[in-house]
Amino acid sequence: MTDSPNVPAIETVGLGRRYRRGWALRDTSFRLPAGRVCALVGPNGAGKTTLLSMAADLITPTTGTITLSGHRPGSVQARQSTAFLSQQKALYPRFRVSEILRMGRELNPTWHQETAESVIDAGQVPMNARVGTLSGGQATRVAFALALGKRPRLMLLDEPMADLDPLVRHQMNDILQAEARRHGSTVVMSSHLVSELESACDYLVLVNNGTVRLAGEVDLLLAEHRQLTGHHRQEPVPDGYQVIATSGDEGGHSSLVRTSHASPPDAGHRAPTLEELVLGYLRAPDAPALLTPSARVDGGMEVVAA
Template sequence: MTTSPHAAHQPDTAAAETDDVLRIRKAGKRFRSGWALRDLTLTVRRGSITALLGPNGAGKTTLLRAVSGLLDLTEGTVSFNGRQVSSTGTPERISFLAQDKPLYRRSTVADMLQIARHLNVRWDAALARRLCDEAELNQRARVGALSGGQRSRLALAIAFARRPELLLLDEPLADLDPLARLEVQQTLLSTVAEQGTTVVLSSHILGEIEHVCSDLAVITDGRVSLRGETDEVIDGHTLLIGPGSEPAALQWIPREQLVEVRRTPRQTAVLLEGPAPLPPPGWSAERPSLDEIVIAQLRRSRGTAVAGLSDLDSAPTREAS
């Protein structure tokens, strides 16, 4: 629901010539406690829904705040539609919804819509009312009396009513029960399809991201460690399942493709980047889930996944499935 005067912009010709609505180059942000972002480069396709995934402290919220013009980078640039974003304010066609969903709890739903209408140059009152009606929000109900799911849908209605070209969402599903999560997802997907809005959202809920987001970026230690269209990322990995094996029996696995090995006495699971070699008898090749890929990449970034076949003895184990 962030509003402000137009941000100062500087042309970015290279970004303008692409179909990337957002281009982040070598972004770094340093606080007193250290670097939250460091040498982060990312592009976001126009019309995509991109998930920012990563552990707490990885830099996801810092990145969203920099893109929204709420803080300056220490180094690097953020460009929106070919123009550089600065901290003079959120550009008119960007809408940022923070994790705490800043709504006035003593105000009614109707009051919140009126406040938002007066604060925003671009405002679609009919869209806001329709989204509230679809959420069955009582216009006279106070925001503080709404459920978490209802507050999220009210905040989304206000964010979409600004008619943004780029919508930034910080953990929009984090505090919702499964039913409210599904309802918010449906609102997000249907409105994005209708409006053609580009969305970047941060999340810890990996299983549901696969069904909502077209693109993903895994951020670890302030950098992007994995990036791509969701289906392409999944198709670009192979999960091999076989019997419990000693390291010496796994020498056929190509080291350069290895992401992670998980062993139990009865089963070995090997995640590879790219197509798998012809496995020996007793092994099968499967399409991994997004959860398996992202978690393995996070483990690897922390040094807890196997980096090479010589390290198999120290690999963490996974329950056989």
Template sequence: MRPVLEAAGLGVRYRRAWALRDCSLAVPAGRVAALVGPNGAGKTTLMLAAVGLLRPSRGGVRVRGEVAFVAQDKPLYESFTVAETLAFGRRMNTRWDDRAALDRLGTLGIPLDRKVGRLSGGQQAQVALTLALARRPDLLVLDEPLANLDPLARHDVMRTIMAEVARRELTVLLSSHVVSDLEETCDWLIVLNGGRLQVSGGIEELLDGHVALTGPVELAGGGSPDGKPVAGGLGGAAVVSASRTPRQVALLVRGAPVLDPRWRARRPGLEELVMAYLRSPESAALPGLAGVGA
């Protein structure tokens, strides 16, 4: 499927430091992509480059179609009423869908005559999201859309996003530090770590391609130079991360291992997969480009 967002050798440098380096990825149309990584990993830098607010130092990034962006601080004019905010959006966008914006805010019970600064945090997030969706974008980019929201507001925002994805072929790229917020909504995963792309691909394919193993400590061989246990008898499987207690060794491996019967194997969860890669910056799983046609 043709990608909506595509980066090739993308690099962004701030003075002497690289915020993003050698990033090549593709997100297919209609996907909801989770962008995950620790603080300083380059998530916001990637988003700003994708929406044209930051010029790459190297390589390039391309979006097919229209893009809308909601920054983490959800910038709105607090002195405007909601109606005035919609009127401003209407004047600034030729693709504006006024009926959809009014219907969405009416369903949410957000009064048009109230000043934005008097809305709750969840209501402000919904107004910012409504402005972005009313532009009828092909790609919606959301930087920490759930930050500082209570659980109910987080649920309402994600429900709004998924309803729009279901209504039309909208592609979404959203970042979050809370992987549990993404498990039921996202179907594509991008992991950035230290300014480099570490994981990119469909979530189900990634989970199917990994195995979590636990077994008695004698299954681990000697220690590696970095102090991690090294397990033998895994065939062509690559060890992504490993940990060991006095009695047990736990591994996350990529590929189909040939197992000693003493290993207990299971499919990993999304958060387990993400944390394993973040703890092992030298590991990578990048099947996404091969699976997306240009």
């Protein structure tokens, strides 16, 4: 199969992974179209690393399948076109930065030295420094350089920004978006930095309780919801609205609601921010799942029963 734009960058069908303590991920089916910058969000222990690890061929599924541009994760095609940045950012501590880049060049036929060097130079990390002597953020930058230098079709990033300062996070997000735009590459980035995702990502996959609860284009998912502000918990919500989650105190509440019909903004109703959408679904792990047509394996209607 070729890397046609119509072939999803990631497709999972009935994907599940069980550990001795139970299911980390179960019965998960979704598609991520190619060329997207996708946020993968969910509470601690939701199954994000498990999903990324199956995509990176570090662990095998217990049930179902996962394909990357139509290829199995362990295949030559998938290995050559995928870069994975793990939470641990395994880099050889005794290697110098320049040696890490040389290793990247020798291992990857698609290596782009200029891209890798520009990431290092932008952080003024000395090329002759040993990786073990770098700060956490500097080492993360080297790991980013190694991943970006490979010019992968698919970048899998497991909480890559946690130890970067806010300016560098912006810079890295800009680089990832530019790579996706320029080369049509796909980025999947797990993150707890929800407030920063709105500007960084155009696609969202939210995992909770071991399965996908939301998946699709950020703008389409936002358009399916409203944020009701300043009302009281007992007040009925308008017809056609389904309450996902309510927060607040006696002074007033704010509810995330799902609606299938477009309603104009008024004093008490407005479009939610991405952060409000994500927080609402984190507060309501049993809310019915919502996948936009591009995220659905069967391409059909979007609402899946809880």
